[in-house]
Amino acid sequence: MTPNERDDHIGRNRAAWNVSAAEYAAPGRRNWASEPSWGIWSIPESDVHLLSDVGGLDTIELGCGSGYVSAWLARRGARPVGIDLAENQLATARALQDEHDLHFPLIQCSAEAVPLADASFDLAISEYGAAIWCDPYRWIPEAARLLRRGGRLIFLGNGALLMLTVPDTDAEGPAGTALRRDYFGMHRFEWPDEDSVEFHLNHGDWIRLLRDSGFDVEDLIELRPSLDATTRYPFVSLEWARRWPSEEVWVARRQSAASAGPPKGLPVPRRRLPDHA
Secondary structure (H helix, E strand, C coil), X not given: CCHHHHHHHHHHHHHHHHHHHHHHHHHHHHHHCCCCEECCCCEEHHHHCCCCCCCCCEEEEECCCCCHHHHHHHHCCCEEEEEECCHHHHHHHHHHHHHHCCCCCEEECCCCCCCCCCCCEEEEEEECCXXXXXXXXXXXXXXXXXXXXXXXXXXXXXXXXXXXXXXCCHHHCCCCCCCCCCXXXXXXXXXXXXXXXXXXXXXXXXXXXXXXXXXXXEEEEEECCCCCCCCCXXXXXXHHHHHCCCEEEEEEEECCCCCCCCCCCCCCCCCCCCCCC
16 A cells, blocks of 8 residues: 555545534433443443443543543543544534533544653543544554553454454345455455445454554453344344354553564454444
C-alpha cells in the first residue's frame, strides 16, 4: 500500500461516523442511564468483569462515541478521558455529559495518533471504537505508549470466526456455517454497502502484535449471549452466537520490563458499534 492508501481509512471512517452519529444518539442516551453491559448482545458487566477495580485509575477510551463507557468508568471512581475521530459523536457525548452533570475530557483525534504524553494512563479501553475502526498495527503500539508500566488494555470487537462467515451485505442474511474468507492474512475489511473501513486480525496475529508492542496477553474472553438475548443487528443470529463467539474481548497488560519494541511489520492482507438496543 502507498501511504495515502494506508491512511485513507481515517478520513473515510470520520465521514461515515459523522453521518451515523445521529443514529447512535438515542442508544447512547440509554447507555448513559443504564448499568454497564457489553457488545451487541448487552452481556452484563457482572458476567464479564471488565470494570473491576478501576477506582482511582487514569483511563482513556479509544473511540468513545457517545462516551457511555467513560461515564461508567467515572461512576466507578476512575478519571476518564474519551477520544473519538468524529466531531458529531463527540457533540453527542458532550450533550450527554451536560444532561447527567458528569464531565470528563473529550478529545477529537484518531487512536492511531493521540496528542497526549507517554505513560499517562493506567487503563486503555475500547468497546468497538478503535478496536475495529483503527489499524491495529498503529493503534496498539499507540496504546502501549499511552499506558504506564503494568497498565491494562481491554478491547472488544467482532469474533474472528464471525468475520470469516458473515456475508458481504445485510441483504444476504446473517452469518452462516460456510467459510467465506481466508483466516490467514486478515487485516483490512471493506463492505459493498458501507463507506467505512474495518480492521480484524486472526488470533495468532493479535497475540504477536500485542507481544511485539510490549504487552502480555492475560485473557481472551469469547462472549456468549444468554438464551433470551436480543440484538438489532442483522448480521448474526442468536442461534449462531450461542454456538460460536460473535464477539471477543482481549485483555493485555503493559509489560513492566522494557518493551520488546515496535511491531515487526504489516501482514499481507464488520460490523458496527453496539448500542445495546
